[in-house]
Each structure stands twice: as C-alpha cells, then as structure tokens.
Amino acid sequence: AAKNAGRNRVGYFTQDLRVVAEKRLRLTSDLRSAIIGKQFELYYQPIVALATGEIRKAEALIRWMHPERGMINPTEFIPLAEETGLIVPIGDWVFRQAVQQARRWRTLFGPAFQISVNMSPVQIRQDSLVCAHWSEHLAQEGMPGQAIAVEITEGLLLDAELNEKLLTFRDAGVRVSIDDFGTGYSSLAYLKRFDIDYLKIDRSFVHNLGFDADNQALCEAMVVLAHKLGLEVIAEGVETTEQRDFLRGIGCDFAQGFLYSQPIPPERFEARFATVLVA
Numbered sequence: 001a002a003k004n005a006g007r008n009r010v011g012y013f014t015q016d017l018r019v020v021a022e023k024r025l026r027l028t029s030d031l032r033s034a035i036i037g038k039q040f041e042l043y044y045q046p047i048v049a050l051a052t053g054e055i056r057k058a059e060a061l062i063r064w065m066h067p068e069r070g071m072i073n074p075t076e077f078i079p080l081a082e083e084t085g086l087i088v089p090i091g092d093w094v095f096r097q098a099v100q101q102a103r104r105w106r107t108l109f110g111p112a113f114q115i116s117v118n119m120s121p122v123q124i125r126q127d128s129l130v131c132a133h134w135s136e137h138l139a140q141e142g143m144p145g146q147a148i149a150v151e152i153t154e155g156l157l158l159d160a161e162l163n164e165k166l167l168t169f170r171d172a173g174v175r176v177s178i179d180d181f182g183t184g185y186s187s188l189a190y191l192k193r194f195d196i197d198y199l200k201i202d203r204s205f206v207h208n209l210g211f212d213a214d215n216q217a218l219c220e221a222m223v224v225l226a227h228k229l230g231l232e233v234i235a236e237g238v239e240t241t242e243q244r245d246f247l248r249g250i251g252c253d254f255a256q257g258f259l260y261s262q263p264i265p266p267e268r269f270e271a272r273f274a275t276v277l278v279a
C-alpha cells in the first residue's frame with residue numbers, strides 16, 4: 001500500500017510539474033503578444049512633500065491588461081519577464097511612456113514635477129548600455145534629466161560596475177533612487193560609494209510606526225544618515241495619518257502610500273490632483 005501511495009504521489013507530482021510548465025509557457029507567449037499588442041498600461045501613485053503636503057512626484061507602476069484574465073499586477077509577471085529577457089523591451093517601453101507623461105505633467109503640475117520608474121536589476125545587468133540609451137532618449141525628446149528618477153534595488157549596490165553605468169545618468173541629470181531600502185543585504189555605508197539621490201524606506205518599516213519602537217528608531221536612523229550623506233528620503237506604504245505625522249516629525253522628506261492614493265491611471269490622476277484653473 002505504501003508503495004502504491006508513493007507511486008501515486010510521484011504521479012501527481014509530475015502532473016503538477018507539467019501543469020506549472022504549461023502555465024508558464026502560456027504566460028510567456030501571452031507576454032510576447034502583450035508587447036506587440038500594447039496591453040501594458042502605466043498607473044501612477046503620487047509622492048507628497050511632507051512639509052507642505054504638495055504632490056511633487058509620481059511613481060509609474062506597470063499593469064498588464066490581459067485580454068482574458070483582466071488586470072495583472074507586476075509581481076505576477078515581472079519575474080517571468082526577467083527570466084525570459086522580455087523585461088528589456090518592457091522596461092524601455094515603461095521609460096519612454098514615463099518621459100511623455102513627465103512632459104505633460106511638468107506643464108500641468110509645475111516644472112519641477114518628476115516621475116520615477118522602476119528599473120529591473122536584470123535589465124541593468126543584461127543591457128549594459130541601458131543608462132546611456134535612456135539618457136540619449138531624454139536628450140532627443142528635449143527633456144531635462146531631472147524629470148525622471150530611476151528606482152533601482154539595493155542588491156545592485158554590490159555590482160562593481162554600477163557606478164560606471166550610472167555615470168551617464170549623472171551627466172544627464174537623471175536622478176537615482178534606492179527602492180525598498182532596508183530589505184536587502186547592503187548597508188548605509190554603500191550609499192556614499194554611489195551616486196544616489198533618494199532613499200526609499202521600504203514599507204515593512206513604515207506599516208507599524210506608532211506601535212513598534214524598533215522600526216521607529218530604524219526610520220529615524222535612516223533619515224538622519226541619509227541626510228548626512230546628502231540624500232532625500234521617501235517613505236513607502238504610508239497608510240495612516242499617524243504614520244505620516246511620525247515621518248514628518250523625524251524630518252522625512254516625502255511620503256507615498258494608500259493614505260494619499262492607490263496607483264491610478266493618468267487620466268484619473270489628473271482629474272484628482274490637477275488644480276483647475278478657472279478663467
């Protein structure tokens with residue numbers, strides 16, 4: 001009986017593997033058609049200056065409008081895009097789209113308005129000229145580099161060639177953020193070796209501010225040290241007024257989170273946040 005059960009388990013197991021492999025293959029081919037079929041959209045989430053409450057930036061967050069499955073979030077398809085290399089054309093599309101949006105919103109929200117885009121570590125590793133190409137694109141479009149901040153993750157700080165790659169961004173004026181800070185392996189000491197402008201405190205440190213003394217101390221330390229190194233700080237995942245007030249109190253520069261808005265399509269972003277000028 002034990003032998004049979006064992007055999008059955010193996011049977012189920014191989015079948016499960018096949019189902020998983022088939023699903024993956026299907027999603028990969030869907031992902032290819034998504035690029036051709038223009039099924040991606042960028043949603044935007046406001047980033048607010050804590051001192052004034054003004055919206056000064058927005059983060060572009062990709063959504064996949066799948067013809068059968070509806071909207072798919074990036075956590076579901078970015079890993080597959082990275083494994084298949086499709087992240088490179090997707091990342092380029094996101095960047096170009098964000099540059100167009102920045103042009104429009106610098107007219108609407110003021111000339112300092114900035115859009116941040118997420119750059120996959122896979123893209124920066126596979127496509128060694130990506131920073132140069134993105135900088136060239138901005139120049140061709142006649143857009144200042146400061147219109148864009150590129151969010152990279154902490155893991156990349158261990159990449160020996162990172163500084164060299166980021167040089168073209170520095171020359172072009174493109175800003176660089178460290179996303180999800182505090183979740184990876186690096187330390188604050190790495191920050192001064194690289195040309196970084198913003199530090200984004202991961203939302204895992206923010207969610208229990210007001211209850212967790214350790215996280216309060218960590219947030220405060222990150223803000224103080226970042227400021228000493230000349231970086232500005234953005235807190236992610238701000239959901240409550242208590243969190244906002246705490247962060248403002250410790251001198252954090254910017255906040256982003258559901259308290260202000262979920263990521264929303266650009267038309268809704270404008271309808272909600274653009275000041276209506278009545279003649």
Ligand code: C2E
Pocket residue numbers: 045060061062073074075078091094118119120151179180203236237238239256257258259263
């Ligand atoms: P991220 O860059 O850290 O983006 C922030 C994520 O946190 C977003 O999830 C956003 O919807 C979510 N978020 C914002 N405020 C709150 C809050 O108050 N509470 C909670 N619980 N969550 C909040 P989203 O849009 O699902 O994106 C997930 C991740 O996918 C992003 O994390 C980023 O790493 C990646 N991603 C998104 N768009 C792109 C893209 O265009 N390119 C690449 N390479 N990665 C992307």
Ligand code: MG
Pocket residue numbers: 059118151179
């Ligand atoms: Mg991000």
Ligand code: MG
Pocket residue numbers: 179180200236
């Ligand atoms: Mg983040």
Ligand code: MG
Pocket residue numbers: 179180202203236
């Ligand atoms: Mg995060």
